[in-house]
Amino acid sequence: MSTQNWSAWLHRARGTSIAVPSRGLILGRRPDCDVVLASGRASQVQAIITPTLDGLELLALGRNPTRVDGTAVSGRVLLQHKASVQVPGASFEVELAKTTFWSAQVWTVHPPDGHQYALRRLPYRLGSARSDHLRIDGWPASAIEFHAADGGMAIEFLTTGELNGIPMEEGAIEMAREDDEIAFGSTVVRVGAVGGDARETTVLLGHDGVQSIAFTFLPTGARLDVRFTGEDSSRQVVLSELRARLLAALLQPPSGYSPGDLVPDEILIPAIWSGHSGRTRVDVNVLIYRTRRFLLKSGLNPDRLISRARLGGSTRVLLVPGAQVTVE
Numbered sequence: 001m002s003t004q005n006w007s008a009w010l011h012r013a014r015g016t017s018i019a020v021p022s023r024g025l026i027l028g029r030r031p032d033c034d035v036v037l038a039s040g041r042a043s044q045v046q047a048i049i050t051p052t053l054d055g056l057e058l059l060a061l062g063r064n065p066t067r068v069d070g071t072a073v074s075g076r077v078l079l080q081h082k083a084s085v086q087v088p089g090a091s092f093e094v095e096l097a098k099t100t101f102w103s104a105q106v107w108t109v110h111p112p113d114g115h116q117y118a119l120r121r122l123p124y125r126l127g128s129a130r131s132d133h134l135r136i137d138g139w140p141a142s143a144i145e146f147h148a149a150d151g152g153m154a155i156e157f158l159t160t161g162e163l164n165g166i167p168m169e170e171g172a173i174e175m176a177r178e179d180d181e182i183a184f185g186s187t188v189v190r191v192g193a194v195g196g197d198a199r200e201t202t203v204l205l206g207h208d209g210v211q212s213i214a215f216t217f218l219p220t221g222a223r224l225d226v227r228f229t230g231e232d233s234s235r236q237v238v239l240s241e242l243r244a245r246l247l248a249a250l251l252q253p254p255s256g257y258s259p260g261d262l263v264p265d266e267i268l269i270p271a272i273w274s275g276h277s278g279r280t281r282v283d284v285n286v287l288i289y290r291t292r293r294f295l296l297k298s299g300l301n302p303d304r305l306i307s308r309a310r311l312g313g314s315t316r317v318l319l320v321p322g323a324q325v326t327v328e
Contacts, residue, residue, distance in 0.1 A: 008056045010035075010049070010085070010092040017095075024050030027087055028062075039089025046087045051121060055079070056096060064088050107146070107153050107176065108192040111136050116192070122148040126189065127158070138187035146176070147296055154296050155182065155191075171289035173296055175303040209304060209318035214326040215244075215251050222247065228304055229320055237298045243291045245272040250306075250317045252327050260319035268315065281313065288315060 008020040018025065018035065027035040028045040037046060043062035050057050056079045058068065065072035067086040068079065079085065081096040107119045109126065117134055125132045129141035136143070140159050147154045153176040157168045162183040168174070180191040212234070214225040222244035227234040239247060249271035253263050269279045272287065285308075292302035308315050319325065 008049075008051065008079075009095040011095060012090065012092055020049055020051060020056065024048055027090075035090075037087060037089050041088035047085075049079070049085075056094065058085065062087070106194050108194060109134065110190040110192060112187060112189075118194075119146055119153070122146050122153065125158075136187060136189060139184045139189075143184050144182060152176065152301060154302070155180070156293065156296075159184075169285060169289070171286065171293065173289060173292045173302060175301060209320045210323055211320055212324040212326075213251065213317070213319070214328075215247060216328055217244070217248075226300070226305065235300060237295065237300065239291075239294075242272060242287055243294065246287055246291060246315075247317070248327065250315060251325055259325045260316055260323070262314040262316045264314045284315070 009017050010020065010025070011017045025034040025048070026045060027033060027037060027042075027047045027049070029037050029039075029042045030044040033045065041064045043064070046060075046062035046064075047066045048059045048061065050059070057076055058066070058073070058079050059076050060066040060073050067073065067084075068077060069084050070086070079094045079096075081094060083094040085092045085094060108116050109119065110116050111134075123145050124134070125142055125145045126134045126136055126139065127141045127143040128135055128137065128139050132142055142158050143161060144158060145156045147156060155163065155174050155176050157163075157170060157172045159170050161168050163172075163174055164181055165183075176191050178191065178193045182189050182191065209229055210226055211229050211231075212225075212227045214234075216223045216225075218238070221241050222239045224237050224239055224247060225234045226237075246268070249268050250263055251259050253259065253261060254267060254271075257263055257267070265281045265284045268284055269276050273279045273283070288306065288308050292306060295302040295305060303318075305318060306315065307318050
């Protein structure tokens, strides 16, 4: 199961830190507040801090001032990274985590009950467990989890299911498209999007993909610097050893293949696993799922970088024509 990535932290001067969960934090003198303020000048509910689609929002409610960077505020304000928040008797510094990503539109799910449910904050988990955000009768516990990435939304399969009639193994990650149908057994949930067109995630060479990529070997893996079409700067991720071998094999394929070509599993297996006895397509699938999940957690839409043939068997890096590839 995926771990929760907090959207932000509040740091106190004495070293105590508290994560801001998706439901938000209540600061005040009332004993059931998330952060209980000891000062008699604080109100029962002094302020509420909540992640929203626009960023981290503070709602000032107290009779005595709540200040942001020394300025008294009223109503709702968005907090910036490193902002200082002062309430009666306490002060905090805001840290906006680098792992915070927001979807560009509001996605929805449509289960068999005929209702529509908005996914306003991600991650969002569906299944039959009491801890799931939306419980779906007939589904396994914690069946899928939705994540935001690059303005779109990804579906992570936490157990084996189907996407548009195609079997998805546990750990599979696919970018969502409007009208996708997710099934476990005979129970189907449809995906929708409102507030704008859903992001087109079918990557077309010459339209979206990798403009330049630099792969640098490290003692225990590799560093990847990637610039996508339409972006001015590169993004950097550090890969573990097996993920590095996968990307190296795709960027430096053997004779007969060029970077960006679909490389068959029988070529990838010996390049990734020396002494590869017993390794199969299943091992390649698992490694690719884990690599895609890592890219997603690092803020990269995996569909813009790596493409796996839907029925398996071959993989490629999505390079636009004329893309620059450096391996060193």
